[in-house]
Amino acid sequence: MKKYILLVIVLFSIPIAAQKKHKSIFIETHQFPDSTKALVYVSYKIPYNQILFVKQDGKFEGGFNFSIEAFKNGNVITREFSNKIVYANNYEKTISEKDFANGLLTLKLETGQYNLVPEIILKNTNLSSKLKPIPITIDTDSVHSILKPIVVSNQSADSSEIIKYKLVNMDGFIPFSKKNYGLIMPVRKELNNIHVVITQNTVEIVDTVLNKPIMNNCEIVDDGENIIIDNGKKFLNYKCFYLNNFSYKLKEGKFKVTLESGDEKENYxxxxxxxxxxxxxxxxxxxVKLLNVIGKEKAAGEIFSLSKEQYYKALVEFWNNNFPTKGFAFNDAMFEFYKRADYAIKNFAAIGKKNGAKTDRGKIYLIYGVPDEIKRKYSEMNNIEEIWLYNKLNKIFVFSDKSGLGNFVLIGKK
Structure with a gap:
């Protein structure tokens, strides 16, 4: 029965946006060197909730100035900037963490060590912020024939059916999810193929040879909405190979990419x-303790019998064993459960019960998720009844708060 109850997490999952505050502004750099200089692409990605919008003529308008100063030996060598205007059709989009403004700057730098200092100035305000400097090294004396892979989202076609390879543009990370992400690998044009080996924690994920490049003169461009890799007009002496259908196998953490062609070999x-x-x-x-809330005390105890360094791995194994992912590293059930926990902690806490996930409402929410309907009844004695209806499951839960302080207790179910 407990297994059935847990299964509700997967079968009747309704996404709930817990209020997260992870890394908000993403910047990544990519170098395309030649014998004298390197073309350095600096791409950035800013969520809408970091932009100040003003409502005008029925829609919301915001914007910013994004600049990069390149310092060498304490002196500014060059500066580039871009102005972005962003529109949103409704207020909800202006506070979204999942809608982004993307942009791109290019620098030409000679051999040397640099600090790239990004700065953002928000439109509609006088606010400006200098971000963490990005150290880079340019070495045109020993030009690499195989450059570091670029993370892209799965190829998509626009209305003209032209394939676009969009940069994920999140500091060079592959996002941990079930989505399909790929790698673009720029190599010198004289190389005819590339042998790709990807390993993670000694496990081989990919071992393949790519013989056909997707484009013979690749560059990074801003198409107005996204940063893409295109068959460019700039002659950079690099062509690009593409690898996909592997990212779903990768777990959180580091992985190694070995690229080899002829006598050339690089490890990234x-x-x-x-x-x-x-x-x-x-x-x-x-x-781990949250497993106790859903009746998995034995599993929690087994995890706590291990060393602390093994807790997280063992917790992931618990979810994978109970809810197999069919080859995916990302576990939807685990994500949904702890996303619900975040929501419950914040929304169901009461006086004397700071952890909302351990309250009666929190426990039901952890197991069943968002009710299809919530009804409230009020009495003259400050008693509040809250009725949760799960129509698909044919279940009803009744909670009562007799104090008026948010301490809801489960008093009935059917």
């Missing part, structure tokens, strides 16, 4: 990062 360490990871998973002991 990259990372899978859970961008919208539920907050409750950042405190691993707390996350």
């Amino acid at each position: 360490v990259m990372q899978v990062y859970w961008l919208d990871k539920p907050f409750s998973l950042f405190n691993i002991e707390f996350a």
